[in-house]
Amino acid sequence: MCGLAGIYSKVGQLPYSEEHLAEMIKQLHHRGPDGYGFYTDERIGLSHSRLSIIDLEGGKQPIHNEDQSVWVVFNGEIFNYKELRQHLEALGHQFYTHSDTETIVHLYEQYGDNFVDHLNGQFAIALWDKPKNRLVLVRDRVGIHPLFYTEQGDQLLFASETKAFLPILNNPPQIDPKSLDQVMTFWSTVGARTIFSDIFQVRPGEMLVFEGAKKQSRRYWDWGFPEKGEAFNRSKADLIEELRIRLTSAIEIRLRADVPVGAYLSGGLDSSALTALTKPMIENLNTFSIGFQDEQLDEGEYQNEVIEFLKTQHSYLLCQNDQIAENFNKAVWHAESPILRTAPTPMMMLSNMVRDKQYKVVLTGEGADEIFGGYDIFKEGKIRQFWARNPASKFRPLLLKRLYPYLNLSNSGSGAFLQGFFGQGLDQKNSPFFSHIPRWLTTSGCKQFFSDDLKEQLKDSDPIAEFKAEMPDAIDSWDYFNQAQYVEAKSLLSGYLLCSQGDRMLMANSVEGRFPFLDHNMIEFANSIDPRMKMHVLNEKYILKQAMSGKLPASIVKRFKQPYRAPDAAAFQAGGCPSYVKELLAENEIADSGFFHPKKVQMLVKKVESGRPTSYKDNMAFVGILSTQLLHNQFTKKSNNL
DSSP: OOEEEEEEESSSSOOOOHHHHHHHHHTTGGGOBTOEEEEEOSSEEEEEEBOOOSSTTTOOSSEEOTTSOEEEEEEEEETTHHHHHHHHHHTTOOOSSOSSTHHHHHHHHHHGGGGGGGOOEEEEEEEEETTTTEEEEEEOSSOOSOOEEEEETTEEEEESSGGGGTTTOSSOOOBOHHHHHHHHHHSSOOTTBOSBTTEEEOOTTEEEEEETTEEEEEEOOOOOOOOTTOOOOOOHHHHHHHHHHHHHHHHHHTTOOSSOEEEEOOSSHHHHHHHHHHTTTOTTOEEEEEEESSTTTOOHHHHHHHHHHHTOEEEEEEEOHHHHHHHHHHHHHHHOSOOSSSTHHHHHHHHHHHHHTTOOEEEOOTTHHHHHTOSHHHHHHHHHHHHHTSTTOSSGGGGGGGGOTTSOOOSTTHHHHHHHHHTTTGGGTTSTTGGGHHHHHHHGGGGGGBOHHHHHHTTTOOHHHHHHHTSOGGGGGSOHHHHHHHHHIIIIIIIIITIIIIIHHHHTTTOEEEOGGGOHHHHHHHHTSOHHHHSBTTBTTHHHHHHHBTTBOHHHHHSOOOOOOOOSGGGGTTTOOOHHHHHHTSHHHHHHHOSBOHHHHHHHHHHHHHTOOOOHHHHHHHHHHHHHHHHIIIIIIGGGGO
């Protein structure tokens, strides 16, 4: 895990020096505090900030091939680098380091652009082919590591984070109205968009090639599923055995490091499964977890049960509400996107504790819910499909009460709520977005706070149509359950969980997260499984639970899925709001930024300040408005003074 930044001159001599590159990469010091590296020639400038994990002494980047015709800067890990090195040396390639990075330049020499197909890892890569004046930008298959680019005249700027562009941009970045509209629908932008106008991201599983003024894009990998109705012939026993083998292998290869590796432990099935399978490989395994004052949010009871069962060395952080409010502005600075929940902030605080304990690497369980169907949204989709076959039924929607034991759905008005919320889009059961329509419509409630001017700018905006344009043609042939998995992977997973709540909050404190469930071999295996083995009736992650039976306490394997949540508006009530919150949500500041309606926002702020209960929509709106105002202040207003 590191940071990279660079400049490519599409036409003529590069007008920037190493000093300019140094200004860019210094913005990413948090991603790589162990040293900087640079390479420049007449057309390219590459810079790198290093977090030393493999080949501590010899792995300094940029890295080159034998004749220095190919150069690379790289953020992430190539987990199968040992096998690749052995293969490449047998073909005659000569290595001068012991790092995983060097395999990239030799693979490119050997296989051209197909080098990426040989990589098992998580990565953002910038590769320079000097003889061909050719820049290759590549992002890992699922989007664990970020990679951004923008054009300024004849120059292409690229970096791990957009803040690296600030020192050399002619004009400060502006929040894009359509991107904000998308975030307030899906929690993330769509495709190559970012929240800033004219700054783009390399998509997960995408390779971009720049040769002079010419740009080419290709998707080298994507999630795929069997056609609907295709026969599944594997027995449960065979699937369980293969799942254990693949997951153990994915963990084992991710323990390759020249520094200690720990593990996040939430107390849920996913992180507990990783911990259980990792413990035999690391005798004195250190685990890390977070808890909250609110008992409804805290999972300490389950964490302690797993710790006692597996005998790990454990560190626990109790996150106070006022700490979330105090650190939220820093979390947004690192996220570089509006966020609709405060949940990333405690994750940033947790990675700080990990770093204080002298750890640079942790295993974490993201991805299991997406590949094995663990979220409530998959259960909702299953029930709603059943309901859609008889939309007039009064009884079928009542099945939804079984999904949320932690919500009060036993009162007389709950039936109307279920009809109103989950009945949205019931007539679109053949849409690949069927499972997500109620959630997207609920999130879109944040837009009631948009200013009149912004609403006018967005009158022709259609976020769902833009998302649909990103969908593969094959999606219509998949089972509805697999459609929901794909949509989730392309929205919340890559656009929020792996960036705003994952990479950015880890790297804020120079900690690398590794994700065994998102090994592409694991994903391809899971995608081939009959959906009924992922969700058995309404028992989520059924096959994973079966695989972990006996390896964890039964109460952990069988416990009801509890999503990770943190206090939202409530975090800004206890003890009063920090001064920055009051300043940014003041009526004149809201009017000045132009995104939101000043009077409506003031009513919401007063409701939060009063301590009155806030709804799900109010929570999202408050956090979304505040994070947008923070971004505007941090990137647009302040960068004017750089």
